[in-house]
Amino acid sequence: MELLIGQMFAGLSLGSVLLLAALGLSLTFGQMGVINMAHGEFMMAGAYTAFVVQRSISDAGISLLVSIPVGFLVGGLLGLVLEAVLLRRMYHRPLDTLLVTFGVALILQQAARDIFGAPSVDVRAPAWLQGNVELLGAPIPLTRLFILLLSLVCLAGLVVVLKGTPLGRRIRAVVLNRDLAETSGISTRRTDQLTFFIGSGLAGVAGVAVTLIGSTGPYLGTNYIVDAFLVVVAGGVGQIKGAVIAAFALGVLQSVFEFSTTASIGKVLILVLIVVFLQLRPQGIFSLKTRSLA
Amino acid sequence: MTTPTLLPDGEPRAGGLRHGRPKYLEVRGLTVAFDGFVAVDSVNLDVIQGDLRFLIGPNGAGKTTIIDAITGLVPATGSVNHTGTEILGRKVHKIARLGVGRTFQTASVFENLTVLQNLDIAAGPGRKARELLRRRKGVDPAVQEALEIIGLTRAADKQAGTLAHGQKQWLEIGMLLVQNSDVLLLDEPIAGMSQDERDETGQLLRRIAASRITLVIEHDMDFVREFATSVTVLAAGKVLSEGSVAQVQADKKVQEVYLGTAGMEGH
Numbered sequence: 001m002e003l004l005i006g007q008m009f010a011g012l013s014l015g016s017v018l019l020l021a022a023l024g025l026s027l028t029f030g031q032m033g034v035i036n037m038a039h040g041e042f043m044m045a046g047a048y049t050a051f052v053v054q055r056s057i058s059d060a061g062i063s064l065l066v067s068i069p070v071g072f073l074v075g076g077l078l079g080l081v082l083e084a085v086l087l088r089r090m091y092h093r094p095l096d097t098l099l100v101t102f103g104v105a106l107i108l109q110q111a112a113r114d115i116f117g118a119p120s121v122d123v124r125a126p127a128w129l130q131g132n133v134e135l136l137g138a139p140i141p142l143t144r145l146f147i148l149l150l151s152l153v154c155l156a157g158l159v160v161v162l163k164g165t166p167l168g169r170r171i172r173a174v175v176l177n178r179d180l181a182e183t184s185g186i187s188t189r190r191t192d193q194l195t196f197f198i199g200s201g202l203a204g205v206a207g208v209a210v211t212l213i214g215s216t217g218p219y220l221g222t223n224y225i226v227d228a229f230l231v232v233v234a235g236g237v238g239q240i241k242g243a244v245i246a247a248f249a250l251g252v253l254q255s256v257f258e259f260s261t262t263a264s265i266g267k268v269l270i271l272v273l274i275v276v277f278l279q280l281r282p283q284g285i286f287s288l289k290t291r292s293l294a
Numbered sequence: 295m296t297t298p299t300l301l302p303d304g305e306p307r308a309g310g311l312r313h314g315r316p317k318y319l320e321v322r323g324l325t326v327a328f329d330g331f332v333a334v335d336s337v338n339l340d341v342i343q344g345d346l347r348f349l350i351g352p353n354g355a356g357k358t359t360i361i362d363a364i365t366g367l368v369p370a371t372g373s374v375n376h377t378g379t380e381i382l383g384r385k386v387h388k389i390a391r392l393g394v395g396r397t398f399q400t401a402s403v404f405e406n407l408t409v410l411q412n413l414d415i416a417a418g419p420g421r422k423a424r425e426l427l428r429r430r431k432g433v434d435p436a437v438q439e440a441l442e443i444i445g446l447t448r449a450a451d452k453q454a455g456t457l458a459h460g461q462k463q464w465l466e467i468g469m470l471l472v473q474n475s476d477v478l479l480l481d482e483p484i485a486g487m488s489q490d491e492r493d494e495t496g497q498l499l500r501r502i503a504a505s506r507i508t509l510v511i512e513h514d515m516d517f518v519r520e521f522a523t524s525v526t527v528l529a530a531g532k533v534l535s536e537g538s539v540a541q542v543q544a545d546k547k548v549q550e551v552y553l554g555t556a557g558m559e560g561h
Binding site (some may be wrong): 166169170172173176177179180181182183184185186187188 | 365366367385386387390391395396398402403404405406407411414415416418469473
């Protein structure tokens with residue numbers, strides 16, 4: 001019983017990391033149709049932000065709480081620059097976007113290496129996140145619980161913005177019908193920028209979060225980018241509820257497979273499962289028409 | 295009933311408003327070329343506030359392209375002057391905010407948003423950044439009135455994509471009303487409607503046109519005869535004839551262009 005709960009929670013926890021990494025993508029890839037391979041590097045930037053903030057604020061608790069908004073800002077600004085300098089010229093060319101952002105990802109990785117060095121750095125978790133809580137006899141690490149909560153808060157925030165505010169209506173309007181949005185007086189340029197800022201900012205927050213469960217290196221982003229895209233595609237491009245279900249399903253399945261086999265066999269099983277699923281249901285769990293993909 | 299502010303009483307007439315200084319849309323030398331093919335060839339067109347102008351012509355005459363050019367969706371040369379303000383060359387959303395609204399040939403609404411959300415988007419293009427994140431309570435009176443005018447009050451919370459075709463076209467018109475457009479460019483607003491819906495739409499167009507600059511693209515000559523106060527005939531990208539329905543129907547050049555097509559003499 002404890003084992004089962006422990007595994008379930010490990011899965012949920014993995015799912016929440018995937019969700020954090022994928023939430024931003026569900027905006028930039030899902031809503032806008034931009035394949036941003038540098039999304040993982042925005043996470044990496046967020047992680048290093050946490051590291052830098054902790055160097056200036058030594059209290060681990062305060063630095064974590066400061067890092068989250070600063071990480072959002074850093075990720076968001078990187079996204080804004082990428083959008084303004086490169087992406088806006090290629091909204092109708094998804095393949096070019098893929099190559100360009102892959103190049104940007106490499107540049108960012110090298111930049112991180114030059115600034116922070118190749119070896120990984122560590123961010124201390126605050127004292128109040130060290131240790132475990134017991135859930136029905138199974139030990140649950142507090143850091144993992146924190147990430148789960150953070151991902152749910154980010155999710156709730158994103159849903160409120162998208163569904164409840166004029167900005168969210170605008171973002172959805174621009175996705176649904178660009179010409180009609182423009183002739184209704186909405187600046188699609190401004191909306192694109194804002195959407196990309198928020199999506200990239202969420203990557204930054206995800207980066208801050210993963211410093212709690214592992215060390216931070218220049219190639220941190222590459223660990224997450226593929227899984228994040230898998231979550232968005234399996235969930236149905238442009239569908240946040242799909243991404244949520246996909247993230248937690250993938251997390252739980254992966255931890256179950258890994259437990260009953262090995263880490264690499266588990267990964268293989270997951271990928272096979274996704275390939276089969278997408279063969280049967282190419283549009284993902286839910287589907288929505290977006291402007292340039294799917 | 296709320297007091298009508300979107301649709302003041304009145305009837306459209308040829309030549310536009312009799313009193314005051316009517317607003318106008320003055321198109322001069324408008325030319326659109328796609329890869330060397332001239333779709334719109336130095337078109338001159340004047341539409342005055344209070345006139346219900348129809349734009350007719352055979353398929354491929356460039357009618358929709360003219361509207362695309364005026365609203366900035368396709369690049370064009372020449373001049374489009376809206377009551378003293380040059381609008382050609384501005385960005386699409388800036389032109390919209392200058393009061394130029396349009397509908398699309400295929401009924402275009404934001405399908406996955408509700409009727410109310412569609413109207414709300416149209417009503418608030420100039421919203422300030424800090425208002426964008428605020429959830430608002432209640433319904434804008436203009437939006438409420440538009441819902442009544444287009445008969446969708448009870449469908450306000452339905453997804454726009456689930457509306458009947460005719461209702462979508464009405465929603466498009468409602469969006470233009472709350473958008474506060476004083477220039478309305480309507481691309482086949484009655485396509486696919488039943489006879490009753492056509493009549494209702496025609497009456498609505500008359501009420502709208504009484505106080506606005508209205509240009510309607512339409513194929514159905516019965517509808518044009520019944521509701522137009524003036525007509526411009528376009529063929530092969532050029533203005534062929536202009537005047538009342540009777541005048542353009544008597545025009546030899548127009549008869550030539552329509553010879554062999556079912557257009558001019560009705561269906």
